[in-house]
Structures are given as C-alpha cells and as structure tokens.
Amino acid sequence: MAGTDRRNEFEFKRAPAVILCEPQLGENIGMVARAMSNFGLWDLRIVNPRDGWPSEKAVATAARAKVVIEGAKIFESAEAAVADLHVVFATTARPRDMFIPVIGPDEAAGQARAEISKGNGVGFLFGRERWGLNNDEVALATAIVTLPIEPAFASLNIAQAVLVIAYEWRRAAPDGPLPFAGPDAPAATGGQVNALSEHLVKALDGSGFFVSPDKRCSMVLAIKTMIHGAGFNAQQVRTLRGAIASLAGHHRRDEDLK
C-alpha cells in the first residue's frame, strides 16, 4: 500500500520498546525498524547483533525508518536491555514448560497501553531467526505473547512478528487510529428516497413495465423495499433520479419515432 505522506513528521509518543535478542541479519533489523515505524514504535534495542553494529545493511533496508536504526541501543544481555522496563512480554511460537501466562497480541497490546498510560516502561522480546528466545529470556517476561498462527505454517520472520505486535499496539490507540475516514456524504432523507422510488414507479408505468395489473402492487412494494434498503446517500439519489429521467425521456423519444 503506497501512500507515505512525506509532509508528516513522526511523533515520538511514549510507546513500548522492541528488543531483538541476537539477531543475525542486518536486513532483518532494517525490516523490523520499518515495521515499527509503520505503527508508531521507535524504541529499538538490540542484544548482541551477530554481525556487529552499526550495520549498513540495516540502514539500507530500513529506508525512511533509518531514524529508528540510528536511535537503536545495543546491549550485552536481555537482562540489561529490559532493566529499566516495568512490564516485559516474550514473543514465541513454541510452548514452554514454564509457569507463565500465554496471551495473544491483542491482549498484550491492551495491557501495554494500560501500563504506558500509568507511566510504566513496556518491552517486547523477540528471539533469534533460527530458534527464538531462550527460556532464560522468556523468564524475564510477565507473559508469553504468541500469534494465532496456522500450525502447519508457523514460520514467521522477525519483521513480520514485529509488524503484527506493532499493528496491535497502534490498533489499541484510544483515538481511532485509521488515517482517513469514509466520505462525509449527507445521508438521503426518507422523503428523498421516497421521491426516488415514486419517480421510478411512475417512469415504469410510462414504459409499460407492469404488464400484469394484478401483480403491480407487489412489484411496486418490492421496488420500494429495494430502494429504501440500498442505503443511497443524497448525491446518489440525485444521480439515480437523473438516470431515470434520462431513460424515461429516451423511452419517450423511442415512442415518438414510431
């Protein structure tokens, strides 16, 4: 979906941290930064990036989200990366034999919103490309977050997992987060819709549509029901009345030619 508005400035609102534990590829870190920025996250923390830091590949892949890459903080352990946070979620696709609740991204986002609004720091831990988080890292969390994924295709790359979590964070925003709304079209009044259906019925009377007089009543009722049920707005009612007038006039011209 293309549509970045380059005039918009990114707002660094308080938001959860994304903590990547020992990511391998700079490209993945760049894609994570893009996914974060798409949905308003910016606090990226990286534990022991395998190929070192800074990473040209991460910057190149991040594209316009390089502000997230440039602000990333590097840590030597997951413990250090979460030290200032009050609530931590561990993302994993595998069940663990641990006493820790398992919730979905929607519930986690709701909890994250509540904690952030109390002034608490929140973070989401993401594991290595190959095998995810260690149990020692999961133990740092108050809950496991897992995605409602198809078991036969449970392989999701880090950036996709971050995208879903970030999307849920944004969706949980209290201020109606869609970037634009539908048309502000004035609804048609009952009178306008009624005039439309009467216009149509009159035109159909003129064109000889009702061939069987004893069925006219039920057909008129069906037409009225259909038109009132269609939910046309005022502009659409005007368009349809113009179309009916045009067709009825055309019909009359056809008659004149006979």
Next chain:
Amino acid sequence: MAGTDRRNEFEFKRAPAVILCEPQLGENIGMVARAMSNFGLWDLRIVNPRDGWPSEKAVATAARAKVVIEGAKIFESAEAAVADLHVVFATTARPRDMFIPVIGPDEAAGQARAEISKGNGVGFLFGRERWGLNNDEVALATAIVTLPIEPAFASLNIAQAVLVIAYEWRRAAPDGPLPFAGPDAPAATGGQVNALSEHLVKALDGSGFFVSPDKRCSMVLAIKTMIHGAGFNAQQVRTLRGAIASLAGHHRRDEDLK
C-alpha cells in the same frame, strides 16, 4: 518466531481470496503466499503479473507455502478475478474521492467471517507495489480497508498488508485461535497460601527479622497481603515453602556455629 510443526497438515477451510492486481515482483508474490499460509488463507488470485506466470522467484520465496503459489489463479482483469465473489474489500492507504465506506482490518475480518459463514465468497483486493489500486478497481468493492498506520511511514509492502489482513481473519476465528495455551497449573488454595505466609512469618520470628515489636503487626499484615496478592500457583507455593525452610535451617545452622 521459529516453530513450524511439519507434522501438521494444512486445512483448506473456506476463507477469503487474496487478489493481487498487477504485482511486479515474483518475490513479493511469494512473500504474500507465506503471509497467507501463516494465517490460514490459500485462495490466491493474480491479475496480470508483470513478469509472467508461473514464476520461479515466487515459488522460491514462498518456501513451504508453495502450495498456495501452485494453486494461484491468473486473471486478465480485477473484474474477472472477483466475478464469483459476493463481497469484495479494497485495501488502500490513500483516501479516495468516492462514496465508499472506510473500515479497519478488524471490522473487515468480522464482516468476512459473517459472509463466509453464510456461504458467500469474499475477496480482498491489493494494488500494485508502486501506486496501489486504480479507482476502477476500488469501485468493485463494498468497502475500503485501510490500516491504522503512522502517516509519516505509510509505506507498507504488499506482503505486509496481506499479513495484517490475514492475521485479522485468523484472529476473528470463533474457536480461540492461539496455537497453544498457558500452563494448566493448579491454582493454590487459600489454605495453602495462608500456610505459606504463616510459615514465612514464623521463620522471620526465628531469624529476628521483627526488631521493633510494636511494628510487627503491621509488617505481618504487609507480608500476608503481598503473598496473597502475588497469585502463586500450588507448585510455586511448594517451591517457596522449601526455600523458606532451607533459609530458616541455614540460619539455624549459623546460630549453632556461634
């Protein structure tokens, strides 16, 4: 998040179609197939793929989701691709000057579930990498679906847009879609928790923790409140009682050595 269970067979349950209008890169089509399969979608329809079809790059990128690529149907127009569908959603990041409602992926997924359960066909239109859907294509839809995206970073690739839609479809499943649940740990009874807090208080009495007798009452109350509020399960209560016994015994041994 690593964790595909290769023993699981993919179930082709009735689900919405994903319709890509004139996608450019085979890699993107492959990534779309992966995102679809992650969340239980499999009906891929492609309108005029720029680089022809079949596409080796699409198969290579799809990895285990090549079953989705191999089943993809090719069409010459969006009209043809949606001809058998009853409800169509158009995904776009740009507002259109058209009389069409705008909804989020969650609402669209709910509507899609309702239509599919009535036996109706549902599809989601996705536009070109460069400029999205044409207005003629949007006009085929009953609603625009847009993502709650950060306006300054609205650029989302097709596979990511598909991922969010597919995730919402799966999340809206009526049967609680998380692939695994939290531990089925027996909760501790009030009696077990009370015994724990009394055990701790007794041990602390023995260790000389309550140095100021007039504050003992309020400190005991604070300890009981803390222990009852922690939500320990039965196993955790046993672990803590063992730890207290060990510490109290250690303390007694220290005393013995004096």
